Amino acid sequence: MHQAALLGGMIRDATHYGWAIQPVLHDWGTMAEAVQNHVKSLNWGHRVQLQDRKVKYFNVKASFVNEHTVCSVAKDGKETLLSAEHIVIATGGRPRYPTHIEGALEYGITSDDIFWLKESPGKTLVVGASYVALECAGFLTGLGLDTTVMIRSIPLRGFDQQMSSLVTEYMASQGTQFLRGCTPSRVRRLPDGQLQVTWEDLTSGKEDVGTFNTVLWATGRIPETRSLNLEKAGVKINPNSQKILVDAQETTSVPHIYAIGDVAEGRPELTPTAVMAGKLLARRLCGQSSDVMDYDNVPTTVFTPLEYGCVGLSEEEAVARHGEEHVEVYHAYYKPLEFTVAQRDASQCYIKMVCLRKPPQLVLGLHFLGPNAGEVTQGFALGIKCGASYVQLMQTVGIHPTCAEEVAKLRISKRSGLDPTVTGC
Structure with missing residues (x-):
């Protein structure tokens, strides 16, 4: 659907x-049918x-009876008991419905639902500021729909805030409307x-009202752990997040039960x-390898209208970890x-x-x-994973x-105060 929106821009x-x-x-039905058939x-x-x-594949719902069954x-x-020497939990998560809001469950949809709509959602309110919220709002705007994003605090929490x-x-310049510092009540x-x-404006305390064809909740996700009866197996969770506690080997509190993906605490x-993580776990269980998953420097991309790719530390994280005087940031606005x-x-x-400020300035x-942020970031992610320095990138x-x-032409540091706008090749 992001690609559909990009194509609209290219046609223009x-x-x-x-x-x-x-x-x-644009015909929503044609696009939706193609997407759904692909899935x-x-x-x-x-x-x-x-x-x-x-x-053996069982299309069923399961819950623990004991630590092996x-x-x-x-x-x-029909019920069936399944026993195993090793058990891997990879149930993932589901979008969270804000059930404390009157009418949220009855009249709202989530990001899971929007991909299965057979007809256009029309004028849409997206509630939330996660990458899921912004991605959905971005392609809806790109498809020509009147789209508003309601943000309670900050967008893309956990990402670099600049x-x-x-x-x-950029989204605002392309027509997406933003209601900042607001929270819905009904x-x-x-x-x-x-x-x-x-909704309530948290700054002024005043109430406001708007009408929409669709309300999309993108207020976070919850792990699928509540119906697993984990306590019967002795698997411990974080009571706040409901995620399963794991160690570096993806092992839970029970030595032969593992958890991977969104359901595990502290995992991206x-x-x-x-x-x-699943591949590496399978190899360890089969005795083929002892390698464990390295969660440092995992690259990712947010597929908003102007794509945002990143790998490694944000500027805020780097300063918090190393101190501002030990961090050098090179930057550029380009066309x-x-x-x-x-x-x-x-x-x-x-x-x-x-980068670290000390030569050779480790990235x-x-x-x-x-454009194409994912493609760009993927290549540089290898270099950063291998310990690339600023000096090497400049070579x-x-x-x-x-x-x-x-990226290979970044010469201007923030510390210099010089204009970072690229003016030619």
Whole structure:
């Protein structure tokens, strides 16, 4: 859906390149059907591969009976006991519904639901400021829908906050509306089918009201642990987060029970880290390796309209860990070549490299805001994982004309106070 929104922008750009384009219209139903068919084909493919590898697959819900046994319940209510020497919990998480808000459950949807809507959500209020909230709001705006994001405190908590501000500034410039410092209190369905949302402005204390076709809750996720009867197996959880406590080997409080992915305490909520942790665990269980998952310098990308890729420490984390006097930040505002002819706003395209100040200036973190951020970040993530220094990156030849080459040209430090805007090649 992010790609669908990007394509809309490219179609609008095309006229600047000489393409005669008819009025640009988007059909939600066609896109939704294609997306849903793709997901269904992935699910089918996984089941076929499990069968080919003679893995028994049970499409059931399970809960612990004791530390070696689970009870599974099929859709028809049939129960089956399954016992194993080792058990891996990888149940993931689900979007959190703010059940304390009147009408939230009855009239709202979550990010899980929006991908399965057969018809356009229309005018949408997205409540939340996580990467899920901003990604959904970004592609809805890109598809031409009236979209508002309601933020209680700060956007992209846990990410570099300068980059977070640039992300939301760009979204605002593209038409996404933001209600900052606000929290909803009630959702009601009006006679015409629209949803009336009442919210409080936390700064002024005043109430306000708006009407929307869809309210999307993106206020965090909760781990799928409540129905597992973990106490019967002796598996301990964090009572606040409901996540399972694990060690560096992904082992729970019970030596032969493991937990990987979003369900485990202190793990990044990212699919690729769960996949790799699972692979490494399988190899250890089979005696093929003793390698454990390294959760340092995990790269990721937020797929907002202007993509934000990062790996390593944020500027705030680097300063907190090493002290401001020991950190050097190199940065640049740049203009992607593809933005020039189309006369696109590039004022938020920005790169920041966070380094130790002491030579050779080990790179602590890289933050990239611009087109194809995931592709750019993936390559530099290897270098940072291998202990790249600023000196080494400056010895790297850039590929012209790309956005990624701007990383290898970062010369201006924040400390210098000089204008970091790139003015030419």
